[in-house]
Amino acid sequence: MINAKEIYYILLKAYGQPRWWSDDPFVVMLQSVLVQNTTWSSVEKTCAMFVNQLTPEYIEDLSTEELEQIIRPCGFYKAKARTIQALTAWYRKYHFDRQAVHEVPMPRLRKELLSIRGVGAETADVILVYAFYKASFIIDAYTRRFLFRLGYNFSDDTAIKLFFEKELPEDAQFYGWYHWLILEHCISVCKKTPKCDICFLNGDCRQKLPK
DNA sequence: AGCCAGGGTCTAA
DNA sequence: TTAGACCATGGC
Known part of the structure; x- marks a missing residue:
């Protein structure tokens, strides 16, 4: 199964240099x-x-x-x-x-x-x-759905956080960019097209999470 | 018209 | 410890 770093580079290649939330x-x-x-x-x-x-x-x-x-x-x-x-x-x-x-x-x-x-x-x-540039991986609804579409089925957010943090460098900038890329993907692609090349599951990017 | 959105808290079992 | 009710508005 695809790992956290591989996901990052796929997203990076697809969407380019991520932006920061705000410098303020x-x-x-x-x-x-x-x-x-x-x-x-x-x-x-x-x-x-x-x-x-x-x-x-x-x-x-x-x-x-x-x-x-x-x-x-x-x-x-x-x-x-x-x-x-x-x-x-x-x-x-x-x-x-x-x-x-x-x-x-x-x-x-x-x-x-x-x-x-x-x-x-x-x-x-x-x-x-x-x-504040502190490394703590951000998990939101998009992250959960995105991982589910990739075929993962984590029991809870703790497991998701571990999935990312155990493999990635402890780097706030990297975490911020990663989260932004997931967002970019979910908003630009998942919401506008019935299918995409990155989400595997049924090819349907808009499906909801079970339970 | 009803469902949903980048969530969080409180409570009951 | 977990599921469900609740908070509230705007967009589609």
Whole structure:
């Protein structure tokens, strides 16, 4: 069966140099919460309303109600507003300094993020990788479906994480690129065509996961 | 019209 | 420890 590295190079060849989520760590934090169980287009529209004021200082100055109204189109707006405020407060402890966060060991950082209500495994890993360059492989719905289409049937996310992390170099940039390629594949191909050359299973890229 | 989206939390068994 | 209910809006 195809392994994690082989998958990466197939995707790389198909889609080219992957992009990074955002070079701004706070944008990554905000968007990773907003995108929870929501479409990316809603996130983009919401972020456009901030008009270059997507800074932690600006968010801090908003009342909870104001923040809720701004992010409303992304759904679950009460929960997400609370989470964004908690994340911002967490980042303040590091003086909004990316380097200061980066210096903290990954496992401790991950625990800190997971202790924030509204931040689960995926959100924490997105923030770790794309905002702070820490290597923790990101598993989302696309990753699960993609692997299933390749013929894998993992019991849970722990097994998936191991599948990637045991074989790949412990490299945040690599993890970030990998996740982006899976995304690129699922959005550009799986959603638009009934078949593709990369997913094997029945040749149907749009099928849902069992259970 | 109903289903789904890059999730997370809480609860009951 | 796991399955299911719930959170909410917008797009198709």
